[in-house]
Amino acid sequence: MTTATTGLDDERVGAVLAEIARTAEDNDPDIMKRAYATAADWPQPPTAQQAAELCAQAALPVHPQVGTFLYQLVRSLRPALVVEFGTSFGASTIYAAAALRDNGAGRIIGSELHPGKADRARGHLSRAGLDGYAEIKTGDAREQLADLPGPVDLVLLDGWKELYLPVLKILEPSLRAGSLIVSDNLPMLPAEFTDHVRAPGNGYLSQQLPLGDGIEFSLRLQGKGSEDL
Template sequence: MPEHLNAPAVAQSPITDPRICAVIDRLQATRARPPAGSMNKEAGFNAEDFADYGFSIHPEQGDLIYLLCRGMKATRVVDFATSVGMSALYFAAAMRDNGGGQVIGSELVASKAAVAQKNLTEAGLAEFVDIRVGDARETLKDAGGPIDFALIDGWPLAEGPTLARQVIELIAPQLRVGGYVLNDNAEPDFLDYIRDPQNGFISVTLPIKRGTELALKIR
């Protein structure tokens, strides 16, 4: 077999707009994680303490979001949590390329929301995004209409139900049949909900990042 047939394929994003790609590339190149041990569940979490860290999806997850949103002609999507805007860039690119739509972002830390807004403006996509600053359990109570796609990638809690579980319970009634939910962190109680047939979803675990759960609402 020719050697070139055994070579791994070079990843190529479906997004080709140079303005958007430049912002995504910069965010990816400057991605940073907090020091080991700084996120100690026993000590509890304060999101403001990590305002300088952009906890974001990876480009391969973003490419999937973009493709699915384009394929389903999505016009109303939810981005939780927006952080510094990486996921919002992919969502907003799909809304623009679909001919219009709205990304409803939710971000607890105001300084991160400001950075996300700046990144979206730099990419030429700010008009497609409404970033709501505050607790997602309040900001996402009403998305203003049926949701086509939701990303659930929220801040960890020290105890009790995870935010992912609480937000999916809030989002599920607003999600249209045929809509998608993408979850980044595979929280056990989120998976319990999404895999319970009574809740109207089917899902699959994708080999992306540490394990990305993609769910489809079927009723």
């Protein structure tokens, strides 16, 4: 009996992830440094729309170590609902959606402010054969993720770093005890975010993991629809 190829060995999944990686390699390597340097010179922090425009040409895929970790988490946790802030071209969405497909159930809802990037991510998911497990909302995540269809089991934060905390606070009412939060690009995370997930009394157990350029990995200890851990 022949076993269907699934997971990260799926040729369609691998081909699309490789294409996104090549696009990232072809990007100007200083594009994000210039984006943050530009915003640093502004009298006020950039709005969500300004941040999206600064990053409009950057593919920004997750490091394969982080993507593989996300796949492992989804396979193990078997979440009904995964939520992502900062879809970009959809690499991380593909890792999660591949795991959901292999689990046989579940959905990931991503959010991307830039319409062109959101459309590109949808195309990548379709070509990978995973669009049935994913929905990409276009617009400000603080609005798009404010009304979700059920408790959130797993969160990936991988957008504009200054919005990590506002987005997390919007999601907190939907988190259950045992929900997991993966926050990418640890060296770039604002102190107010890491302080929030590390401070005793805020309902998290959090630690740094050396995957990619570093992630903050947080467990929600109290939440919606279940007893506190």
